[in-house]
Amino acid sequence: MAYVELYDINKHFKRFHASKDINISIEKGKLVALLGPSGSGKTTILRMIAGLENPDSGEIVIDGKVVNDVPGSERGIGFVFQSYALFRYMTVYDNIAFGLRVKKTPENEIKERVTELLDLIGCSGLEKRFPSQLSGGQRQRVAFARALAPNPQILLLDEPFAAIDAKVRLELRSWLRQMITKLNITSIFVTHDQDEAIEVADEIIVTNQGRVEQTGTPQELYKNPATPFVAQFIGQSTEVQNFDEFKCFEKEDESQTSFIRPEFVSIFKKGESLQFEKSAEEAIVEDIIFRGSNLEVKTRIHGNLISAIRSINDPAVEIGEEVFVFIYRLYVVTNDEVSLLINSSIAEEAIVI
Amino acid sequence: MKKRKSVIPGFGISLGITITILSIVVLIPLCSLVVFSAKLSFSEFVYTVTRPRVLSGYFVSISTAFIASLINVVMGLILAFVLVRYDFKGKKFIDGIIELPFALPTAVAGISLTHLTTTNGWVGSILYKLFGVKIAYTRIGITIALIFIGIPFVVRSVQPVLEKIDIQYEEAAFILGANSRTTFFKVIFPEILPAIISGFTLAFARSIGEYGSVVFIAGNTPYETEIAPLLIMSELQEYDYSAATSIALVMLAIAVVILSVNAIVQSIVSRRVNGLA
Amino acid sequence: MELRKENKALKTILIIISFLFLGIFLILPLIYILVTAFRYGISEYINAVTDEYAIKAALLTLEATLFAVVINTLFGIAAAWLITKYAFKGKKLLSTFIDLPVTVSPIIAGLIYVLTFGRQSFLYPILDSYGIQIIFAVPGIVLATIFVTFPFISRELIPVLTAQGSDEEEAAALMGAGTFHIFKKVTFPHIKWALLYGVVLCTARAMGEFGAVSVLSGHLRGKTNTLPLYIELLYQGYDFTGAFAASSILVVLAIVVLILRLVIEKKGKKELDLNK
Numbered sequence: 001m002a003y004v005e006l007y008d009i010n011k012h013f014k015r016f017h018a019s020k021d022i023n024i025s026i027e028k029g030k031l032v033a034l035l036g037p038s039g040s041g042k043t044t045i046l047r048m049i050a051g052l053e054n055p056d057s058g059e060i061v062i063d064g065k066v067v068n069d070v071p072g073s074e075r076g077i078g079f080v081f082q083s084y085a086l087f088r089y090m091t092v093y094d095n096i097a098f099g100l101r102v103k104k105t106p107e108n109e110i111k112e113r114v115t116e117l118l119d120l121i122g123c124s125g126l127e128k129r130f131p132s133q134l135s136g137g138q139r140q141r142v143a144f145a146r147a148l149a150p151n152p153q154i155l156l157l158d159e160p161f162a163a164i165d166a167k168v169r170l171e172l173r174s175w176l177r178q179m180i181t182k183l184n185i186t187s188i189f190v191t192h193d194q195d196e197a198i199e200v201a202d203e204i205i206v207t208n209q210g211r212v213e214q215t216g217t218p219q220e221l222y223k224n225p226a227t228p229f230v231a232q233f234i235g236q237s238t239e240v241q242n243f244d245e246f247k248c249f250e251k252e253d254e255s256q257t258s259f260i261r262p263e264f265v266s267i268f269k270k271g272e273s274l275q276f277e278k279s280a281e282e283a284i285v286e287d288i289i290f291r292g293s294n295l296e297v298k299t300r301i302h303g304n305l306i307s308a309i310r311s312i313n314d315p316a317v318e319i320g321e322e323v324f325v326f327i328y329r330l331y332v333v334t335n336d337e338v339s340l341l342i343n344s345s346i347a348e349e350a351i352v353i
Numbered sequence: 354m355k356k357r358k359s360v361i362p363g364f365g366i367s368l369g370i371t372i373t374i375l376s377i378v379v380l381i382p383l384c385s386l387v388v389f390s391a392k393l394s395f396s397e398f399v400y401t402v403t404r405p406r407v408l409s410g411y412f413v414s415i416s417t418a419f420i421a422s423l424i425n426v427v428m429g430l431i432l433a434f435v436l437v438r439y440d441f442k443g444k445k446f447i448d449g450i451i452e453l454p455f456a457l458p459t460a461v462a463g464i465s466l467t468h469l470t471t472t473n474g475w476v477g478s479i480l481y482k483l484f485g486v487k488i489a490y491t492r493i494g495i496t497i498a499l500i501f502i503g504i505p506f507v508v509r510s511v512q513p514v515l516e517k518i519d520i521q522y523e524e525a526a527f528i529l530g531a532n533s534r535t536t537f538f539k540v541i542f543p544e545i546l547p548a549i550i551s552g553f554t555l556a557f558a559r560s561i562g563e564y565g566s567v568v569f570i571a572g573n574t575p576y577e578t579e580i581a582p583l584l585i586m587s588e589l590q591e592y593d594y595s596a597a598t599s600i601a602l603v604m605l606a607i608a609v610v611i612l613s614v615n616a617i618v619q620s621i622v623s624r625r626v627n628g629l630a
Numbered sequence: 631m632e633l634r635k636e637n638k639a640l641k642t643i644l645i646i647i648s649f650l651f652l653g654i655f656l657i658l659p660l661i662y663i664l665v666t667a668f669r670y671g672i673s674e675y676i677n678a679v680t681d682e683y684a685i686k687a688a689l690l691t692l693e694a695t696l697f698a699v700v701i702n703t704l705f706g707i708a709a710a711w712l713i714t715k716y717a718f719k720g721k722k723l724l725s726t727f728i729d730l731p732v733t734v735s736p737i738i739a740g741l742i743y744v745l746t747f748g749r750q751s752f753l754y755p756i757l758d759s760y761g762i763q764i765i766f767a768v769p770g771i772v773l774a775t776i777f778v779t780f781p782f783i784s785r786e787l788i789p790v791l792t793a794q795g796s797d798e799e800e801a802a803a804l805m806g807a808g809t810f811h812i813f814k815k816v817t818f819p820h821i822k823w824a825l826l827y828g829v830v831l832c833t834a835r836a837m838g839e840f841g842a843v844s845v846l847s848g849h850l851r852g853k854t855n856t857l858p859l860y861i862e863l864l865y866q867g868y869d870f871t872g873a874f875a876a877s878s879i880l881v882v883l884a885i886v887v888l889i890l891r892l893v894i895e896k897k898g899k900k901e902l903d904l905n906k
Contacts, residue, residue: 052524073530085521088626089543098539099529130625150529359716361799363809367715370708371724374701378776379727385746428651435648439641447648449888453656455831456884456891458838460858461877464865465659468666475662476654501655533637562735565840565858569865582737582841589741589845594750601738608733 003028003186004049004154009058011044018044019055020210026188026203031180033197034190036207037233042190043158045207049188050079050156063153078147080157084139086131092118092142093127099150117145120179137168144179155180157189161196173200194234198222206230228259228333235261238306243330245302248279248344252334258341259331265308267297268324269315279345280324285317299325390602393595401599410581411603417492417580418560421499422507426553428500429507430545436508437515451509454502459565466498467570490572495580498566503556510552514545547622554615558608663881666874678875686852687860688879690768694775694843694856695836701776702832703825706783710821711813713784714791715799731780739777740845743770766848771856774842779832786828787821794820823898830894834887838880 004026011019018041026032034042047053049060051072059066067075086095093114100110118124121141131139140160147155160176161169177200180187191197197204198218206213206221206229213233214226225231232239237259244251267285268274283299283306295310297317308325310317317323332341401407436448454462470477470488480486488494518541526536564582571578581604588597668675678684709728713721731739747753747764757764764770794817802812840858848854855863857876864873 050528052528072528077528079525079528081521081525083519083521085519085525087522087525087540087543098526098531102526102529102531102535132626146525146529359796359800360803361715361796361812362803363711363813364716364718366809367708367712370704371712374705375709375724375727378701378705378773378780379731382742382746382777383730385751386742389745389750428647431644432648432651435644439645441645443649445892447652449892450652450656452888452891453660453884456834456838456887457660458840458858458877458880458884460840460861461663461838461880462659464861464873464877465663468870469659469662476658497655501659504655558733562733562738563841564735564737564844565838582735585735585737585741586845589744594741594745594748597741598745601735601741604735604738608735612733 001028002026003063004188005059005061006045006049007059007061009045009048009055009060011041011048011053011055017210019048022058022212024205024212024215026186028186029184031177031187031200031202032189033201033204034188034207035194035197035204036192036213038192039209040207041210042192042205042207046156046158046188046190049075049154050077051075052079076153078150078152078155080140080143080147080155080160082159083163084131084143086139086143086146088131090130091127092123092129092131092134095131095142096146096149098146103150113149114145117149121145135168136164137172140164140172141175144176148183148185153186155185155187157187159190159192161191161193176200206233208233225331225338228257228336228338231259231331231333231338235263236307237261237331238304240304240306240330242302242304243332243341246327247281249327249330249341250344255335257333259333260306260327262296262307262309264328264330265306266326266328267299267308267310267317268326269317270322270324272315272324274324274326276326276343276345277324279343280326283323283325285319285321285323288317288319297323299323301325386598386601389594389598393599397595398599398602401596402603406575406579407581407584407600409576410579410584410600411607413492413495413577413579414561414581414604415607417495418499418557418563421496421503421560422553422557424496424500425503425507425556426549429504429552430511430549432504432508433511433515436512451505454505459502459563460569462501463498463566463569466501466566467494470494470497470570489570490574490578492578494570494572495567495578498570499560499563502563502566503560506556506559507549507552510548510555511545514548515541518544547619550618551615554611558611561607561611562604660881660885663874663877666870667878669874670871674871675875675878678872679879681872683852683855684857684860684872684876687855687857687876690771690855691837691857693768694772694839695833697772698775698779698836699829699832702779702783703829705780706785706787706828707813707825709784710787710791711817713788715796728781728784731777736774736778736839736841737845739842740774743773743777743842743846765846767854770846771843771854774846775836775839778839778842779835782832782835783825783828786824786831790821790824791817823894823901827891827894827898830887830890834884837883 002025004024006022006024009019009022010017020041022041022045024045034045036042044053048055049062051067051070054068060068062075072079087098090098096114096117097110100113105113114127115124118127121144123138123141123145126134126138126142131142134142140163157176161172164172173196189200201218203215203217204221205215208229214221214230216224221230221234225234231237238261239257240246240260241257243249243256243258243260268280274280281301283301285297286300286305287298289296289298291309294312297308297310298305299308300306306325306327327343328346329340329342331338432447432451436444467489469475470480471490472478472481472487474489477488480488486493488497522540522544523536526540531539562582564580564586567580568583571580571583573579573583581600585597585600585604588594588600667678709724713725744765745751747757747770762769764773798816799812802816807815838858839856840862843856844859844862847856847859849859849863851860851863857880861873861876861880864870864876
């Protein structure tokens with residue numbers, strides 16, 4: 001059942017068209033990522049749901065009610081700000097209690113709730129500290145607790161991991177995911193980092209230039225990109241226009257272009273056994289980048305620099321070495337439609353079997 | 354502390370210029386004040402500064418400066434808020450004119466304010482007829498002059514801090530359900546309080562020592578509207594340097610106390626905000 | 631930004647309060663000076679401002695201002711450079727001494743010079759044997775003017791230099807540039823607007839200093855009277871038209887200073903934005 005819905009939302013900032021005909025539907029209890037490059041309008045969507053911005057047109061519906069004219073504080077929303085916006089002159093306790101105090105909750109109930117939340121976020125004992133005396137990770141947890149204190153139905157997070165250093169970020173990601181699953185609260189977070197979105201979210205909404213490009217699970221986005229932007233944005237894609245020059249790929253129409261991901265490509269040393277030797281390209285290794293668990297090998301084929309992933313367990317290749325490159329498949333873009341094109345030698349094989 | 358030598362040349366020459374000029378303009382005169390003070394006999398010092406006329410001078414200076422600075426805190430806060438948060442016609446003009454007390458010679462401000470507020474002046478006559486209130490040649494007049502010279506101190510302390518407050522704080526308070534009054538008093542006010550205190554103490558310290566703008570409007574009636582700096586001036590005109598220095602020392606002590614209170618407040622605040630506790 | 635524009639009534643009230651307050655406290659006195667100065671017509675005004683003593687007073691004010699600006703500029707640059715580019719012991723104490731003069735009552739500033747150079751000082755016989763008189767003479771006025779405007783320039787420069795950091799100077803020094811070369815080519819372009827602003831502030835305050843100068847001046851008409859002292863003299867002699875006419879010169883200068891301030895601020899901001 002859809003819990004948060006946006007219908008035909010448009011928003012301008014002066015002349016800048018920040019949201020263009022946005023339609024979104026988010027189910028109750030889901031953890032959703034708004035993913036897109038900076039300036040794509042993802043934060044604007046979040047802020048409109050929170051009531052921090054008003055749309056020029058369109059409807060925002062929460063739990064079946066149109067909330068366009070309901071102030072943000074009455075929409076049952078918790079908001080975690082990008083830099084947390086913890087009140088610097090209040091202790092951790094007072095920060096978490098703030099939302100309850102303005103609602104005139106009795107002090108003993110506040111105490112109970114704050115203690116419970118501190119326990120939940122694993123920060124018991126820090127209630128008397130000021131935000132400046134906390135680590136980045138602790139600040140984020142406190143911001144999370146402050147947003148949760150008034151028992152919101154929806155949790156909104158604006159780039160929740162942007163202000164944290166890389167190592168703690170990974171830890172916090174899984175922590176946040178666990179927390180949200182445990183609380184079963186509908187959550188929407190904004191990010192520009194696709195790894196973050198793929199790892200944390202149940203569902204991803206990809207935004208670009210004020211529009212929603214595609215909505216789907218991480219797998220769906222990955223396997224079936226609906227638009228050229230998604231094909232190019234998700235994964236580490238290289239655009240190849242002259243893909244018809246590659247063996248076993250043909251263009252149906254001159255205007256087609258394609259995207260190739262490293263995982264679509266294999267590299268074979270000369271002499272390694274290779275099933276489709278006839279349909280492989282010969283190329284020279286131009287660069288090798290060590291990626292920790294594997295190697296990214298760059299070769300030039302018909303003027304395109306194509307990346308492939310090679311396991312470190314395989315025999316090593318060197319820069320300047322002549323190798324075979326086999327491309328299994330690529331995404332073809334025809335008039336803004338994306339389709340998967342499989343190397344015809346595999347396709348034929350499949351037919352034979 | 355480990356001494357790290359900077360690669361930038363010019364330490365010697367900049368130190369030389371700084372110390373030379375500082376010595377001539379500030380250090381040597383200050384030393385001579387200390388040397389001269391040391392020669393004062395203690396009983397004479399106590400006798401001078403506890404003369405009723407001197408005590409009354411201190412009282413007049415401190416009380417008027419205090420009231421003027423309080424009024425300036427309220428007005429300065431409003432002005433800073435209006436300048437930072439609102440857009441309106443004439444904003445640039447207000448922003449520019451606030452510095453007028455810094456740019457206009459104090460004596461010029463003094464004679465003008467005096468003439469405006471005498472019982473037959475433009476403003477004074479109205480107030481006298483309506484309420485029977487006299488401004489020029491009373492403590493109210495002194496306070497008015499001190500409001501004039503003190504207002505930029507508060508505005509210029511608060512304005513930049515108010516400008517820098519992240520809107521996220523207010524948004525956070527808003528989403529948590531706070532109305533604009535709660536948001537202002539609980540979230541914004543604590544942020545600007547250090548700047549307000551700083552502006553208040555600067556205006557207060559400056560006002561206690563102010564002479565040029567006050568001396569005309571005060572009327573200088575002993576025990577009534579005679580300010581402490583004027584007492585020093587009169588002693589100097591009678592070449593009684595011991596008495597002048599004694600009165601001045603107490604005023605310096607008061608200024609030091611005021612500024613130290615501010616320094617302590619600011620360091621507590623910065624410790625809390627920057628987490629150096 | 632919708633949050634911040636809720637209360638129209640409050641906005642109107644606060645803006646009206648602001649205009650009323652500034653109108654009564656700051657603008658009315660200005661208007662009053664100009665009106666009174668021209669009370670008896672233009673010719674009377676011209677007579678008053680071209681009075682021999684008025685011109686002499688204006689020249690002395692100019693002289694003292696010039697000295698104060700030059701010395702404080704030299705000092706301000708050296709001190710700001712010293713404080714922001716090097717780490718050394720006693721830096722905090724140095725800053726305190728630099729800022730001290732503005733917190734001291736102008737009368738006390740005058741007093742300490744009287745104590746230093748006056749008859750009872752041990753320096754007096756030495757200076758006197760060279761025929762140098764400081765207090766109740768022009769050098770005293772100049773010194774007092776320098777004192778009351780002492781930190782004005784360094785205070786403008788220090789924040790700019792701190793924000794700038796020392797990277798560029800260090801890079802230049804490592805490439806072998808000398809002090810003045812670094813200052814001229816690397817540092818100066820960053821601080822020129824702040825410096826100009828400091829000079830404007832210093833000029834404004836120097837022109838108008840009254841208390842400290844009043845202590846140190848011999849009040850000799852045509853010799854040791856600056857413009858503000860001359861105004862006081864006229865005022866106490868009940869020559870109000872003359873006093874306000876002379877004041878109007880300073881009012882015009884003050885307005886020029888305020889306009890310059892806005893212009894410099896704008897230019898400086900523009901340049902800062904360009905550098906970002």
